Amino acid sequence: MKCRPYGAHVLLFAIIYFALLGSAMGGERAVIIRYHQRPGPSEEALVHGARGKIRHTYHVIPAMAATLPEQEIANIAKNPRVAYVENDSIVTAVEPLPGDEYVNSWGVAHIGGEAVHARNIKGAGVKIAVLDTGIDCTHEDLSNNCRSGANFVEYFGGVTDPANSSDDSWNSHGTNVAGIIAAEQNGTGVVGVAPEAEVHAVKVLDGGGRGKASWVIAGIEWAVANNMRIINMSLSIEEDSQAFEEACNAAEAAGLLLVAAAGNIENGPVTKPAAYSSVIAVTATNRANQLWYLSSIGPEVELAAPGVSIFSTSQGNSYDVLSGTSQAAPHVAGVAALIMSAGVDDVDEDGDTDNKDVRLMLQNMARDLGDSGLDVLFGYGLVNAAGVAAIDEMSFRLTKLGTRPAANAKTVDLPIGEYKITITNDNLRTVECRVYKDGVLSRRLSRTFIFGGHKPQEVVWNLGAGNIALEVVFVPRGEVGGTAQVSIVRGLDVTYGAPRR
Numbered sequence: 001m002k003c004r005p006y007g008a009h010v011l012l013f014a015i016i017y018f019a020l021l022g023s024a025m026g027g028e029r030a031v032i033i034r035y036h037q038r039p040g041p042s043e044e045a046l047v048h049g050a051r052g053k054i055r056h057t058y059h060v061i062p063a064m065a066a067t068l069p070e071q072e073i074a075n076i077a078k079n080p081r082v083a084y085v086e087n088d089s090i091v092t093a094v095e096p097l098p099g100d101e102y103v104n105s106w107g108v109a110h111i112g113g114e115a116v117h118a119r120n121i122k123g124a125g126v127k128i129a130v131l132d133t134g135i136d137c138t139h140e141d142l143s144n145n146c147r148s149g150a151n152f153v154e155y156f157g158g159v160t161d162p163a164n165s166s167d168d169s170w171n172s173h174g175t176n177v178a179g180i181i182a183a184e185q186n187g188t189g190v191v192g193v194a195p196e197a198e199v200h201a202v203k204v205l206d207g208g209g210r211g212k213a214s215w216v217i218a219g220i221e222w223a224v225a226n227n228m229r230i231i232n233m234s235l236s237i238e239e240d241s242q243a244f245e246e247a248c249n250a251a252e253a254a255g256l257l258l259v260a261a262a263g264n265i266e267n268g269p270v271t272k273p274a275a276y277s278s279v280i281a282v283t284a285t286n287r288a289n290q291l292w293y294l295s296s297i298g299p300e301v302e303l304a305a306p307g308v309s310i311f312s313t314s315q316g317n318s319y320d321v322l323s324g325t326s327q328a329a330p331h332v333a334g335v336a337a338l339i340m341s342a343g344v345d346d347v348d349e350d351g352d353t354d355n356k357d358v359r360l361m362l363q364n365m366a367r368d369l370g371d372s373g374l375d376v377l378f379g380y381g382l383v384n385a386a387g388v389a390a391i392d393e394m395s396f397r398l399t400k401l402g403t404r405p406a407a408n409a410k411t412v413d414l415p416i417g418e419y420k421i422t423i424t425n426d427n428l429r430t431v432e433c434r435v436y437k438d439g440v441l442s443r444r445l446s447r448t449f450i451f452g453g454h455k456p457q458e459v460v461w462n463l464g465a466g467n468i469a470l471e472v473v474f475v476p477r478g479e480v481g482g483t484a485q486v487s488i489v490r491g492l493d494v495t496y497g498a499p500r501r
């Protein structure tokens with residue numbers, strides 16, 4: 001069992017268990033003694049001189065696990081050979097939370113994932129390369145969706161097993177990211193944004209979460225060669241690398257969508273690769289849609305996504321909480337997978353449906369946050385899976401409850417596209433339709449529905465052209481209590497038919 005003492009739940013358990021343990025153990029305490037240099041005979045003598053017991057001497061860090069009499073601990077801590085003495089806290093694997101996956105995965109629910117999944121849009125079969133610390137593909141909440149990919153991590157002592165891309169990081173970074181994208185909708189644990197997408201483990205960071213540009217470039221190359229459609233990079237590079245940027249540009253040109261964490265530098269600039277023009281930069285937000293305090297900001301920010309206290313998969317069938325732009329980027333990668341599985345439209349009208357269109361759809365669907373329009377904190381706004389559900393169908397009842405028609409208006413956000421809007425009247429005289437682009441009234445649609453009774457009326461409107469999300473406001477006019485059923489179906493092959501009876 002691997003130790004993960006960093007999750008909020010673990011910490012809570014550690015404190016409780018330690019309090020119990022302390023009272024049970026009386027005059028001795030289990031500690032970890034960290035020395036300034038590798039412990040040898042002098043350090044052993046120090047512990048034995050204090051009537052302590054050495055339980056283990058580490059090689060990975062210059063430290064010992066020991067049991068010491070309570071009254072000796074302060075003295076040992078003051079010894080010049082000793083850096084610090086800390087309590088040997090109890091570590092407990094976090095058990096999968098019972099109950100609602102959408103409660104556990106607040107970020108997925110917050111961006112509207114549940115409604116999209118209910119429409120059976122789950123990112124099925126979309127291949128996503130997770131360039132990270134690897135993935136624990138044996139996790140019960142990932143095993144059906146996870147594929148081992150490749151390992152490009154070299155240690156100073158040699159080359160690791162290129163076939164073994166499992167996660168060996170202390171905080172399960174890559175496994176956490178993979179769960180945000182594609183944890184299974186199986187009634188337990190957590191659920192990913194795209195719970196039927198394929199996440200491929202491409203290990204480019206070592207167990208300490210560090211890597212080299214050369215390893216990441218190799219990972220990008222693998223993703224292109226293996227027909228991935230999305231690359232998620234929850235990582236930053238310290239220095240600029242022209243080769244890294246060129247590799248990202250080449251992957252984009254090959255049709256892949258690249259998503260990266262904006263960086264965890266408080267008020268700092270967006271880090272690379274997110275800052276590269278070929279990569280989508282994602283900042284992190286909390287449940288209240290506020291920017292995470294450590295999130296990088298700047299003009300390169302393209303989207304925001306949940307990234308604070310994200311509960312996700314961790315090594316060894318466990319779960320853990322992490323925060324950062326590393327957790328935000330995979331929410332966007334997941335929504336991109338939903339879009340790809342639902343069908344991509346030729347948004348830029350260049351005759352192809354490709355990664356550029358997906359990128360525009362992500363921007364168009366985003367919920368504007370902060371200052372109106374594009375801004376340096378949230379980019380185009382909060383990534384919005386709910387927009388994917390709106391792609392194929394939306395239906396609601398419009399009711400006139402009061403005398404002021406505008407107060408009874410219903411507003412819907414739509415990505416650019418062609419829509420068939422069907423209105424089934426029930427005692428409303430008129431339904432007016434106004435289209436706003438970027439918050440500005442662009443046009444009132446050329447006709448107002450005039451109803452002569454209870455006859456359904458149908459019209460097809462093309463709301464296309466441009467790349468700005470539409471806000472369409474339906475205003476009911478007529479008798480108080482009158483209603484109309486409005487259904488909106490998206491499709492480029494909609495035929496302009498006669499009114500339905």
Ligand SMILES: [Ca+2]
Binds near residue numbers: 101183184187191
């Ligand atoms: Ca699950």
Ligand SMILES: [Ca+2]
Binds near residue numbers: 278279281300
């Ligand atoms: Ca960018």
Ligand SMILES: [Ca+2]
Binds near residue numbers: 345346348350352354
């Ligand atoms: Ca296109």
Ligand SMILES: [Ca+2]
Binds near residue numbers: 370371372378381
């Ligand atoms: Ca904004």
